[in-house]
Amino acid sequence: MTDHAVSAITRQVLLVVVVAVQLVLPLPTLVSHPHAPTAWLAYGLLTAVLAVVAGHVAAATPTPAYLAVVPLAASVLATTALPAGASFGAADWAFGLVGWYLLLVLVERPAALVAALSAHICFSIAWFAHDGSGDVGTAGVVVLSGTSFQLGVLVITRVLHRDARLAAEAAVEHDAARTKEELARQREQDLRAGFEGQLGALLPLLADLADERASVADQTTRLRCSVAAVQLRRLFAENDDVPDPLLHELTACVDVAERRGVVVSLAVSGTATPVPTEVRRELVAPMAQALAVANGRAKVSLLRTATEVRVAVVADAAETVPATSGPETVTVETSVHSGLVRSEARWRTT
Known part of the structure; x- marks a missing residue:
């Protein structure tokens, strides 16, 4: 009452x-x-x-x-x-x-x-x-x-x-607790769905390795492993609670490339701008793909203005970068020429 x-x-x-x-x-x-x-x-x-x-x-x-x-x-x-x-x-x-x-x-x-x-x-x-x-x-x-x-x-x-x-x-308080519990459950489901999506790309690779249809001595297999490692590292970083999620995800991908011996420089310009999670995924994905195939040096740049966010990468790589698809709000341009991979993703904030 x-x-x-x-x-x-x-x-x-x-x-x-x-x-x-x-x-x-x-x-x-x-x-x-x-x-x-x-x-x-x-x-x-x-x-x-x-x-x-x-x-x-x-x-x-x-x-x-x-x-x-x-x-x-x-x-x-x-x-x-x-x-x-x-x-x-x-x-x-x-x-x-x-x-x-x-x-x-x-x-x-x-x-x-x-x-x-x-x-x-x-x-x-x-x-x-x-x-x-x-x-x-x-x-x-x-x-x-x-x-x-x-x-x-x-x-x-x-x-x-x-x-x-x-x-x-x-x-x-009971309603607030139930709401919090429901939000936590929904977040857990979203995270699980995201991980399942990434694992879905890994399962064929793991199956090929287990059945010896693929070998780590093969360059194509190593490339697939490199791409999977960068994708998973970006996914883990996506769920961290940090002030600048986009930069945090870029840094995570750079860290994986550096562990492979790639010399990466990261340039950041502009102040942090709120970017939706789905858009961040599409902005980071081309750069992550390029770093996955890089074998020497790479330069990553993040430019943020009042109207636009750009993520660009130039990397030494002779491999073909796997194609990425994104929503119409993100424009991606990628090219491979003379041993260099150039990729840029742009998102207009307005």
Whole structure:
């Protein structure tokens, strides 16, 4: 149950209680005991408050706090209209009823409710002392029994609100945990799909090596192994959490080439630009293919401007670079001439 639902149910229950109390207890007392005419005015004011609160409850809107002024005014009118010596006695129909009205109006504002109840009780006690002819013991019992029960209702209401908030917070945390778990599961599936895609290219190579259809002494096999190594290293780097993913993936491919003995220089120009993962793959792929077949020196350059990202490589290689295909957003140009491989991938950011 939400905090709003607790508030709505509490107001509805209090409204029913106040209606029952006003009809069953005060009205017969008001009729059977002599009171000044202002007592009926006080009763009418309370009835008007009841109608206003009922309208707000029906419309599911908060009750204005200033409405509490009316029960306090009714308290003054009803108390001063009592017969002599009747304060906190059988004829005092308003003391407990006003407390319920204040609870009805201010139940969602505990501090204001306590202040209003205190003002109501203090005035009633002051009038009792002014009248000077009542029973102190009876007055004490009436004050304690009435106010303690109403304050008890307030405490229970606050506990219900607290429990509702805690339940709502627990539900939010649970939903957040489930969302996080689902995102982690989805990421794991994406990673698995990516690895499976790369392994799909490796499986024929591994099968050929296992069945001795391919030999590491063969240049073509070594080229296939080199391409696979660069592709896997780039895939591992793709999933690292780094400030500049594109440069990180390029560096990973360069590292694999350098381990093979290729002398690689890397030039970077411009500041880091956010690049989607799929686009990064297509930007790095031609460079990775060129480094896979490089056998001497290679120069890799990364140029980033406000409108374009370029990845280019020039490498010593007599081998034919495997063809790469990418989305229309990435333009790839590759050529092999006079023992040099030249490859460039461009992506326009706008």
